[in-house]
Amino acid sequence: MTPRALIRLRARNGRGRAATPLRERLIEIGLLACGALSVLVTAGILLVLAFETFSFFGRVSLAEFFGDTRWTPLFADKHVGIWPLVAGTLLTSAIAIAVALPFGLLAAIYLSELASPRARRILKPTLELLAGVPTIVYGTFALVFVTPLLQRVVPDLAGFNALSPGIVMGFMIMPMISSLAEDALYAVPGSLREASYALGSSKLPTIFRVVLPSATSGIAAAVTLAISRAIGETMVVTIAAGQQPNLTLDPRVPIETMTAYIVSISKGDTPTGTLEYQTIFAVGSMLFLMTFAMNAISHRMARRLRHGAGQA
Amino acid sequence: MSPHRTSTPGRARPKIVADEVTAGFGDKTVLRAISMEIEENRVTAIIGPSGCGKSTFIRCINRMHEQSPIARIAGRVLLDGQDVYDRSVDPVLLRRRVGMVFQKPNPFPTMSIRDNVLAGLRLTGTLRRKAATEVVERSLGQAALWDEVKDRLDDPGGSLSGGQQQRLCIARALAVEPEVLLMDEPCSALDPIATARIEDLLHTLRDHYTIVIVTHNMQQATRVSDRTAFFLGGDLVELAATDDLFTRPRDPRTEDYITGKFG
């Protein structure tokens, strides 16, 4: 057998198509470019928000934005205090978490500690279905079914209110908490549970005194992520909570969230470059900062879970 | 250790020459200045306890060692007199001349038996359509697998038994028509019967290929190889004709190893 060349020649080596190193390099660069697109997107979001928000604060002072308690940028008597929108967002999110946390945590305990393998196999994916339903469907449900239902029980509940979408959002994000919390519980080493049983403890105290405390980082990560999700939710609150910016803690009256405000302006014909147009970016920046902060905290907690094997 | 370059008559010319090959991972050195010759159309076995660098050595021959991001290597490896680590050499082309069979059979599960055999040619874009059937039959025949699978060439590669899968991997490596075949403990995952079949195979393959086989089984080395190299702790301790190494070892460490005092 005659020795064949080891050195790559520029021309074909007579044995069919040879992939040149140049082509390999080009492919690698192409793939890298696709990955780098995500960096571009982040940069794009930051730039767009910063640009329009900067213009906005050329017209409106920071004192007004953070000092005023009314939000009426479209009226002749303009007030651009962000607090009513923030309050609306926080109110609905708080109600959502108040629902999602207990349900999510107890469901996680059930799936992780108490359920039979068969029950777990069936119920876990079924629970994921909740997360798969589009938010517009949940919004419609909140307005059309839940609000009238609650009106029978809660006195003076307005047609648009924070309670109804809050509750529906709670059920919507509950699978998120239950799934992440379950991972955290699962990560608790079996040896800890065994040690507890060996000391004579029964199932319940073991769960509450040993398993849960070990999983707090993971559970905290799940909750902060859910808060971020609730803050960023749009359609449920747009449809069911109303479009009236109201600085209040009363869940029975109409309010407007930051996300709902952006929708309401976008629906209409707002010319670009006007103050009204820029308000959606200013509000968007606020929204971005809040969700980013929550995501960062959640990420920190999750890292503690991974490194400390769940130790709080 | 000084290299063993005896020149007894009847010896084949060297196909592969290792010249002061030192290799490692990160801070750890696994091979220390290995110099040896591997003769053409012979079977050379490499024996030694775990961790002595046998696998790393053969992976230095086909430049698979550098696949690891922390791999280091120094020295030369000459194939037909040409240093494979020279800057101008393309490792991809090298691997088409020096084939490898792994410890655990790794046929491609998404491909049929036929496609597995042709995989080497397809992957590198060197398959000629018309020759395909002939290549499949020839390679499977060389690997002593043709009769067993000739009626089910379209079955998935993973549907064979362990021993058959390994012979399929051998066929796949042979289809590329390499000159050298490196085998890294090819039988350690197989039962004795499958092992015996592959050992029989090596006797026929030797006429056309230069074979280097890493094995932890000394009896296997005596059964299949013409020359044997004994590695210990990253050093080449002794290289001799197999009979000589096992009956009249020159180094006391070799004697200790083959009499079972350690490893």
Add this chain to the structure above:
Amino acid sequence: MRAPGPAQRRRRRTGERLFFLLCLASVLVPLAMLATLIGDVVLDGAGRLSWEFLRGTPSRRASAAGIWPALIGSLTLIGLTALLAVPVGVAAAVYLEEYGRRSRMAGIIEVNIANLAGVPSIIYGLLGLEVFVRLFGMGSTVVAGACTLALLVLPVVIMASREALRTAPDALREGAVALGATRWQAIRQVVLPLALPGILTGAILAVARALGETAPLIVVGAVVFITFTPDLGSQYTALPIQIFNWVSMPQKAFLDNAAAAIVVLLVVLLLLSSTAIFLRNKYQARL
């Protein structure tokens, strides 16, 4: 320490049972809510479902209104989104898993993707508005909407594809390289076919997500009242937008229309998910 007596053991067991039921309820109550939601939607909407409804266009009279432009808009939208997001997403995943394991660039990309996954969808709408609609001059067309949604679902595709690529054992990559294949040859012919089921699942998940999105589309200008079948250069609408419009109207007849449109939306989603599961099982079986 005294062993617990029978009364104490009984109490403990009752306590355990109650807790068990409480936890079980935490799983069943949300599911019951979901069932109620679907039941309510079907009850309200079933009456309006008909061939005329599917083929009709929106109208001021609720009884004459239909969802054809919205349906076409949605299908076009998710088709374009998939066309944009899937190749780019798979390419990015291949880079991260196969090429960039140790590079700093890969680390930066990874962090970015994790962040982007947590950004609210309406922010993507704002990005799309400034960049695609205004800066690139696409206007409020389906293409702008698809580009926006593609960016939104990109992290989903990338994460699912990475998972899929990871399932390919290293031994196979080594086998391919030992035969003399280049890295890309090994990826394209050995690794990608193995990862195909997972990649497909990711693609369908992304498409399902895009189908249900409303907020970003409103921001980039999907309008509500379209009586013609939209094309790539015209204004457009989508199912969720149409639903949103009808829900915003006080008359009950429009609410019924919304319910019917929701049924259509859910059916399409169900078809997509079933296809995903079917395809994944089919490909997994042949391994």
